[in-house]
Amino acid sequence: MPLRRILAASILLCAAVSAQADGIGDLESFYNNVDSLSADFEQVQQDDRGNTLQEAGGTFDLSRPDSFRWEYTEPYKQAIVSDGDVFKFYDVDLAQVTIRSIDATLRATPALLLTGGAALEDAFNIASAGQRDGMSWVKLTPRADDTDFQEVRLGLKEQVPSVMELDDNLGQTTRIRFTDVELNPDLPDSRFTLDIPDDVEVVDGRGMNEGGGNQ
Known part of the structure; x- marks a missing residue:
């Protein structure tokens, strides 16, 4: 599974914070206490035998309820950005931007953790x-059958997100470690917009029949 698909699944789940013994209480503390977050991440994808398939790294910014920027800086450049209205995926190497609606892209996926609320328990x-x-x-574990993953695990330490693990349907595991986490930073709205270069192809998927598992 490409890292970018895991990403829409990923971007998200990083947002859990607190160091209580009960992980569910930690997740609730995030929704109650954290409105924005900034961090670096390292991402490793392994097959079912533990062999490393891909490694990547970058930065993550979050402004609840629906705005985020997940940006790969190595070994390639990609950005996944939501301004609360639309979701944009920019692949620099392919010179292509894909635009999708928030509802079609985020509901019933791990990215639902970014929004929280009652809908979270409806999906997981x-x-x-x-x-x-x-x-x-x-x-x-997702309640729906058409998602790209089987299980997601969040590791919480010292009131900051530390590790996220995602098991996909191919038996592969993606492990994301967060570092230099800053809670409630003052993030400008411009951080959650994407300026599209003139020479980039734009694929607008809004209004199409998009499934929640096609991240």
Whole structure:
């Protein structure tokens, strides 16, 4: 599965914060206490035998409820941006921007964790997953059958998001580690817009029959 698909799935789940023993309580604390977040990330994708398939890194910014910017800076350049109205994926190497509606792109996917609220429990089965590696963990399994992943695990430490693990339907696991996390930074609205160069192809998928699992 391409990293960019895991990404829309990923971008998100990074937003859980608190160091309580109960992972569900940690997740609730995030919604209550954190309106914005900025972090660096390192991402590793492995097959079912633990062999590394891809490695990448970049930055992540979040402004709840619906704005975020997940940007890969190495080994390639890609950006996934939501301004609260539309979702844009910019692949620099392909010189292509894909635009999709927020509802079609984010609902019933892990990115739902960015919005929180009652809809979260409608899309996921959520359970505390104990302690591991000095972190409290939450396990989320999608209620829908047409998602790209089987399970997502969040590791929370010292009131900041630390690790996210995603198991996809091919038996692969993507592990994302967050560093230099800043809580409630003052992020400008411009951080959640995407200026599209004139020579870039734009694929506008709004209004089309988009499925929540096609991230």
